[in-house]
Amino acid sequence: MGRAEARRARQRGARRAETGGAGIRRFFTWKRLLGTFFGCCLFAMGAFYVIYLLVPVPDPNEQATMQSNVYKYSNGKILARTGEINxxxxxxxxxxxxxxxxxxxxxxxxxxxxxxxxxxxxxxxxxxxxxxxxxxxxxxxxxxxxxxxxxxxxxxxxxxxxxxxxxxxxxxxxxxxxxxxxxxxxxxxxxxxxxxxxxxxxxxxxxxxxxxxxxxxxxxxxxxxxxxxxxxxxxxxxxxxxxxxxxxxxxxxxxxxxxxxxxxxGQTFPVPQEPKAAPGMEGQTGYLVEAAKQELMDRNDISEKDINAGGWTITLNIDEKKQKQLVKAVKRQLEDHLDRKTNKVDATVQAGATSVDPENGHVVALYGGVGATEHWLSNATRRDYQPASTFKPIVFASALENGSRTQDGNEIGLNTVYDGTSRRPVQGSDTPFAPQNEDDRSYGPVTVQQAMNKSINSVFAQMIVDVTPAKAKETALALGMKDSDGFVETPAMTLGTMGASTWDMAAVYATFDNHGKKVTPTIVKSAEHKDRVIEPGESVGAQVISRESADTVTAALTGVVKNGSGHEANTSAYQAAGKTGTSENNKSAWFAGYTPELTTVVALFGEDAQKGKQVTLTGTANSGRANGGGFPARIWADYTLRALGGGSDARFDLDIAETAAPIPTATPTPTDEPTRTESPTGEPTRTQSPTPTPTPTRTPTPTRTPTTPTPTPTPTDDPTGEVIGGGSGEPTGEPGGNGNGGGGDEKPPKP
Known part of the structure; x- marks a missing residue:
C-alpha cells in the first residue's frame, strides 16, 4: 500500500469514528432521556392502576374474629377457656x-x-x-x-x-x-x-x-x-x-x-395500675394460665400477641389431683389458721409453692396465692424475696464439687468440723463478715451435718469463704437459680440474700433429687395451633454437678428432716430430704424438700400490697415467728403425703463418698429449751445435758481453734467476737439488717 492509500484509509477511519460518536450523542439526548423517564412513570402508574383494580378490599382478618384458647390439665380435662378478644x-x-x-x-x-x-x-x-x-x-x-x-x-x-x-x-x-x-x-x-x-x-x-x-x-x-x-x-x-x-x-x-x-x-407521667386477671381467672386458674403463657413466650418463638390471637390448645403438665391437693394443703395448714379480716399480720401473709417431678421436670402443681383475681402477682414465680437458708445446701454442694478445703486444709464433707460460735468473724475473706446465729446462740465445734440440721449461720458463712462466693454463685446458676442485681458475690450470700422464686428453688432441689442432672421446670406439655405444633424440649439436661456431690447433699438434707429444723416434714410414710429457711426480719419463710419421686418448695411472704413493701411474718396466726420449719414445712408434708397417695416405699439411691458416712444423728444441742438453775450469786444460769459427740471419719479440726480442746456440742451463752459487717454494712442478710441472717432460726425437735 502506498502512502496515499494509507492516508485515505486513516481519513475514512476518522470519519467513521466521528459519525459513530455523533450517533451515540444523538441517541442519548436530554429529550430522549426525559421521554424515557416519563414513559417509565406512565408504565408504573399503569401497572399500579391495574393492581388497584385487581386488589379488592378483603374481609376482616382472623384476628378481627378471634378464637378462644383452650387450656387443659395433663389428663386432657379442660382447665380454662381464654383468649376471646378483650x-x-x-x-x-x-x-x-x-x-x-x-x-x-x-x-x-x-x-x-x-x-x-x-x-x-x-x-x-x-x-x-x-x-x-x-x-x-x-x-x-x-x-x-x-x-x-x-x-x-x-x-x-x-x-x-x-x-x-x-x-x-x-x-x-x-x-x-x-x-x-x-x-x-x-x-x-x-x-x-x-x-x-x-x-x-x-x-x-x-x-x-x-x-x-x-x-x-x-x-x-x-x-x-x-x-x-x-x-x-x-x-x-x-x-x-x-x-x-x-x-x-x-x-x-x-x-x-x-x-x-x-x-x-402541668402534665405528670400517669403510672398505670398493676395488671389484674381477666374475668374467669379466679383461684389458681389465672396463675396456671399465666405461667403457661410466659413459658411459651420465654422458651418458644411465640409472642403474647400470637397467643392472645387465639386458636391454641395448650396442654399443661399440671396433674389435676396433685393441684387440688396442694390447694387443700395450703387451706388446711395455713388459711384455716389465719384471720385475714381483723388481724393485720394475717392480712399480709402470702403463700406460694411449686411442685416438680424430678425425673422429667414437669411442674405437676403450682400455688400462686389466694386467687388470681384477688392477688394477680404469682407467689410461685415472683423473685422479690430472699430464699434465706435454703441456699446453704448450694454452698455445701459447691464445696463438694470444687473439692474445697477449710482454712486448716481439711477437705469439706458431712463430718468436717466447723466452729459454730455466733458472731464469729470469718477467716480468709477480704470482706469482714460475722453473722449472728438464731437467738445469738453459740454451739462450739460442730460437724457440717449438725450445722445443716440446725442451720447454723456462722458455719456456712465460713464455708462460703472456703469455697469462695464466686464458685458458690457459679454452682447456684448451674443448678437453676437466676442471676439478679442482688446476687452479689460476698460472704453474706451464704444466707440467701438474693431474690429467688419457689419455681427457681424447685429447679435447684429437683436437680439434687435427680442426682445432679439439671432439671428445668416446665409447665407446658404441648401447644397446638391450626398451622403449628409446639412440643417443649427435654427438661432434664446434662450433669451439672457430680452424682456424688448431689447425693451427699441429699444425705445431709435427710438429716435435716429426721433430726433438725425440718422435723415437721418427717414421717414413716415416705423418705424425705429438705431444708428450712427464714429471711432477715422474718419477711419470708421457706421449706424446700423432696422425696425420690417429688420435689416441692413452699414459701410464705409478708407483703403489704397497699404500701408496696415487704413486712414481717412474725405473729402469723398469733404463733410467734413464722419460720420455715412451721407453716411451710407443714404445708409441704400435708401435700406430699396426699400427692404420693398416702405414702411411698421409694428410697433415695445415694452414691456418696465413704468419708461422708455415717450420717451423724445427734443434734449439736440436747435441747432448745435449757433449764435454769440458781448460781451462788442468785443469778439464773443455763445448764444443758451433754450428748455423745459424733465420731467423724476425718480429722475433726475446726476452722477456728475452739476454747475447748475436743469437739463438744455444748453451746455457750457467751458469744465471741463482735458483729462485723460486710463490705457494705451488711452484718448478715439484707442491707441494714439486724444480724439475724438469712436462716438458722428454725428449731429442731426436742430430744
Whole structure:
C-alpha cells in the first residue's frame, strides 16, 4: 500500500469514528432521556392502576374474629377457656377529643390531610424489608388500621403493596373519624387488651371516656411496643423509653395546637395500675394460665400477641389431683389458721409453692396465692424475696464439687468440723463478715451435718469463704437459680440474700433429687395451633454437678428432716430430704424438700400490697415467728403425703463418698429449751445435758481453734467476737439488717 492509500484509509477511519460518536450523542439526548423517564412513570402508574383494580378490599382478618384458647390439665380435662378478644368498640364520641388527638400526634400528624398513604415511608419499609432489616415504621394511621383489620403483621413486599392499595381505597370510602376510630379500636395495647376501652380498663381502671390527656398519651405511646413499654414489667430502659415517647406525644400536640402549652407544662407521667386477671381467672386458674403463657413466650418463638390471637390448645403438665391437693394443703395448714379480716399480720401473709417431678421436670402443681383475681402477682414465680437458708445446701454442694478445703486444709464433707460460735468473724475473706446465729446462740465445734440440721449461720458463712462466693454463685446458676442485681458475690450470700422464686428453688432441689442432672421446670406439655405444633424440649439436661456431690447433699438434707429444723416434714410414710429457711426480719419463710419421686418448695411472704413493701411474718396466726420449719414445712408434708397417695416405699439411691458416712444423728444441742438453775450469786444460769459427740471419719479440726480442746456440742451463752459487717454494712442478710441472717432460726425437735 502506498502512502496515499494509507492516508485515505486513516481519513475514512476518522470519519467513521466521528459519525459513530455523533450517533451515540444523538441517541442519548436530554429529550430522549426525559421521554424515557416519563414513559417509565406512565408504565408504573399503569401497572399500579391495574393492581388497584385487581386488589379488592378483603374481609376482616382472623384476628378481627378471634378464637378462644383452650387450656387443659395433663389428663386432657379442660382447665380454662381464654383468649376471646378483650375489646369493646367505642365511638369517637366516647373518647375525649384530647385523647383522640394524642393518637394522631403519636403516629401520624398529617392524618387529617393525607390520602391514607405515606409513599416515602412505605418505600423505605419495602426497601428495608428487601434488605432484611426487619420491621420498619413509616405507615400512616390508615395503613396501620388496614394492617390490623384486613391484613396481618407479616413484613413482606407483597403485604406492603396490598396495604398501600387497600389504604387508598379505604381512605376514599371512609371518613377520617371512622378510620381513626377503627385504628384506636383494633390496636393491641398489651395485657390482653384490644381497643382503647379495654386498654383504659386494663391500665387505669376507667372507661375510655374518663381518660385524661396524660393517660391517653401513655396509651398512644404504648402502641409502639406494648410489652416493652408496660410500666409494670418494663425494665429501667423500657421505662425511660416510654417516658420519652410520652413526652414526644404531648410535645407534638402542643406543636399542632391541640394542647395549650400551659396545660402541657402541668402534665405528670400517669403510672398505670398493676395488671389484674381477666374475668374467669379466679383461684389458681389465672396463675396456671399465666405461667403457661410466659413459658411459651420465654422458651418458644411465640409472642403474647400470637397467643392472645387465639386458636391454641395448650396442654399443661399440671396433674389435676396433685393441684387440688396442694390447694387443700395450703387451706388446711395455713388459711384455716389465719384471720385475714381483723388481724393485720394475717392480712399480709402470702403463700406460694411449686411442685416438680424430678425425673422429667414437669411442674405437676403450682400455688400462686389466694386467687388470681384477688392477688394477680404469682407467689410461685415472683423473685422479690430472699430464699434465706435454703441456699446453704448450694454452698455445701459447691464445696463438694470444687473439692474445697477449710482454712486448716481439711477437705469439706458431712463430718468436717466447723466452729459454730455466733458472731464469729470469718477467716480468709477480704470482706469482714460475722453473722449472728438464731437467738445469738453459740454451739462450739460442730460437724457440717449438725450445722445443716440446725442451720447454723456462722458455719456456712465460713464455708462460703472456703469455697469462695464466686464458685458458690457459679454452682447456684448451674443448678437453676437466676442471676439478679442482688446476687452479689460476698460472704453474706451464704444466707440467701438474693431474690429467688419457689419455681427457681424447685429447679435447684429437683436437680439434687435427680442426682445432679439439671432439671428445668416446665409447665407446658404441648401447644397446638391450626398451622403449628409446639412440643417443649427435654427438661432434664446434662450433669451439672457430680452424682456424688448431689447425693451427699441429699444425705445431709435427710438429716435435716429426721433430726433438725425440718422435723415437721418427717414421717414413716415416705423418705424425705429438705431444708428450712427464714429471711432477715422474718419477711419470708421457706421449706424446700423432696422425696425420690417429688420435689416441692413452699414459701410464705409478708407483703403489704397497699404500701408496696415487704413486712414481717412474725405473729402469723398469733404463733410467734413464722419460720420455715412451721407453716411451710407443714404445708409441704400435708401435700406430699396426699400427692404420693398416702405414702411411698421409694428410697433415695445415694452414691456418696465413704468419708461422708455415717450420717451423724445427734443434734449439736440436747435441747432448745435449757433449764435454769440458781448460781451462788442468785443469778439464773443455763445448764444443758451433754450428748455423745459424733465420731467423724476425718480429722475433726475446726476452722477456728475452739476454747475447748475436743469437739463438744455444748453451746455457750457467751458469744465471741463482735458483729462485723460486710463490705457494705451488711452484718448478715439484707442491707441494714439486724444480724439475724438469712436462716438458722428454725428449731429442731426436742430430744
Amino acid at each position: 375489646r369493646e368498640i367505642v365511638g369517637l364520641d366516647k373518647i375525649p377529643d384530647e385523647v383522640e388527638k394524642a393518637f394522631v400526634a403519636a403516629e401520624n400528624k398529617t392524618f387529617y390531610e393525607d390520602s391514607g398513604i405515606d409513599i416515602k415511608g412505605t418505600a423505605r419499609g419495602v426497601l428495608n424489608t428487601l434488605a432484611g432489616k426487619g420491621k420498619q415504621g413509616g405507615s400512616t394511621i390508615t395503613q396501620q388500621y388496614v394492617k390490623n383489620y384486613y391484613l396481618n403483621q407479616d413484613q413482606t413486599v407483597t403485604r406492603k403493596l396490598k396495604e398501600l392499595v387497600i389504604s387508598l381505597k379505604v381512605d376514599q370510602r371512609m371518613k377520617k373519624p371512622a378510620i381513626l376510630a377503627g385504628y384506636i379500636n383494633t390496636s393491641y395495647y398489651g395485657r390482653g387488651a384490644y381497643g382503647i376501652q379495654a386498654a383504659a380498663q386494663a391500665y387505669y381502671g376507667v372507661d375510655a371516656e374518663k381518660l385524661t390527656v396524660s393517660q391517653g398519651a401513655y396509651l398512644a405511646a404504648l402502641l409502639q411496643a406494648p410489652s416493652q413499654y408496660d410500666w409494670s414489667v418494663a425494665g429501667a430502659t423500657g421505662r425511660e423509653l416510654v417516658k420519652e415517647r410520652w413526652n414526644y406525644v404531648l410535645d407534638n400536640m402542643v406543636e399542632e395546637g391541640w394542647l395549650p402549652a400551659s396545660q402541657r407544662a
